[in-house]
Amino acid sequence: MSSSPEKLNVHERVRRQHASELAQDYVEAIYIALEEGRNLRVADLQEIFGVSHVTVIRTLRRIEEQGLLANAKSGELALSPEGRKLAKLSADRHDLLVRFFRALGVSEAQADADAEGAEHHLSEETLGAIRRFLEKS
Amino acid sequence: MSSSPEKLNVHERVRRQHASELAQDYVEAIYIALEEGRNLRVADLQEIFGVSHVTVIRTLRRIEEQGLLANAKSGELALSPEGRKLAKLSADRHDLLVRFFRALGVSEAQADADAEGAEHHLSEETLGAIRRFLEKS
DNA sequence: AACCCTTTGTAGCACAGGCTACATGTCGAA
DNA sequence: TTCGACATGTAGCCTGTGCTACAAAGGGTT
Numbered sequence: 654m655s656s657s658p659e660k661l662n663v664h665e666r667v668r669r670q671h672a673s674e675l676a677q678d679y680v681e682a683i684y685i686a687l688e689e690g691r692n693l694r695v696a697d698l699q700e701i702f703g704v705s706h707v708t709v710i711r712t713l714r715r716i717e718e719q720g721l722l723a724n725a726k727s728g729e730l731a732l733s734p735e736g737r738k739l740a741k742l743s744a745d746r747h748d749l750l751v752r753f754f755r756a757l758g759v760s761e762a763q764a765d766a767d768a769e770g771a772e773h774h775l776s777e778e779t780l781g782a783i784r785r786f787l788e789k790s
Numbered sequence: 791m792s793s794s795p796e797k798l799n800v801h802e803r804v805r806r807q808h809a810s811e812l813a814q815d816y817v818e819a820i821y822i823a824l825e826e827g828r829n830l831r832v833a834d835l836q837e838i839f840g841v842s843h844v845t846v847i848r849t850l851r852r853i854e855e856q857g858l859l860a861n862a863k864s865g866e867l868a869l870s871p872e873g874r875k876l877a878k879l880s881a882d883r884h885d886l887l888v889r890f891f892r893a894l895g896v897s898e899a900q901a902d903a904d905a906e907g908a909e910h911h912l913s914e915e916t917l918g919a920i921r922r923f924l925e926k927s
Numbered sequence: 928a929a930c931c932c933t934t935t936g937t938a939g940c941a942c943a944g945g946c947t948a949c950a951t952g953t954c955g956a957a
Numbered sequence: 958t959t960c961g962a963c964a965t966g967t968a969g970c971c972t973g974t975g976c977t978a979c980a981a982a983g984g985g986t987t
Contacts, residue, residue: 667811704975707936707937707976708975710935769800774907774908
């Protein structure tokens with residue numbers, strides 16, 4: 654996880670990004686649900702991600718080991734401070750990209766789908782450029 | 791590969807994209823080298839992707855099984871027509887994204903790196919919007 | 928109490944994509 | 958021609974992320 658920059662080549666960087674995508678997507682989903690006052694369970698995540706409940710359980714265990722979950726009342730999911738921070742970052746990036754694609758004329762649904770795929774692969778530099786672009790337009 | 795649209799949910803679509811990324815990256819690398827008159831070998835790909843030569847060999851075998859490689863003289867890599875088509879598509883998308891990020895004010899190196907990560911995750915709709923944006927500016 | 932449904936959990940498998948260690952092949956120089 | 962270097966290939970392992978099949982736990986209905 655999150656260790657040093659180390660000068661990776663381009664492809665190594667992309668691999669690194671992939672490795673943390675799932676965790677981000679999970680905490681993001683949990684975060685959004687909590688924001689909306691809903692309480693996610695395994696079955697919900699199964700639905701959201703289109704995988705079996707078994708896969709959800711195991712992935713949750715992994716992100717718990719990464720310290721992103723807080724142990725809430727049994728059956729309920731809660732985020733640790735780091736989890737919440739990561740989720741907020743992800744959600745903000747996602748929103749930014751959706752607004753950006755919308756500004757370029759992309760439909761709502763497609764903007765959302767593409768943001769989901771692309772949000773893990775843009776540097777702070779590029780995100781900054783996108784923010785500036787949105788401010789100007 | 792490339793089978794039916796089937797109405798995947800957002801995350802299923804992203805997973806699908808990941809599954810074809812490596813193949814695209816490999817044929818793209820081979821394609822570009824051939825364009826420039828160089829002849830890639832395993833050792834070059836190992837360098838480019840930052841993995842061991844064993845990983846390169848196995849990945850090549852897989853993309854060969856997918857019909858993307860043509861059997862060239864031993865020790866040399868060549869693309870099948872489908873491989874070439876896929877490579878060209880990838881390379882074009884990559885270039886488009888680099889130009890786009892550059893137009894937004896992103897540095898050359900970062901534009902290239904981010905394009906590498908993002909190029910597999912944008913829909914035709916969004917790519918079209920980007921093309922239109924670049925024409926206007 | 929017995930039953931069913933839903934939810935969650937466990938066992939165990941497959942495949943992709945990493946790796947190291949070892950084996951072979953080829954080629955230029957001594 | 959033998960040796961050493963480099964390229965390529967094989968064997969076998971690990972982890973992540975998917976799956977199905979089965980097990981257990983809980984709640985509602987009859």
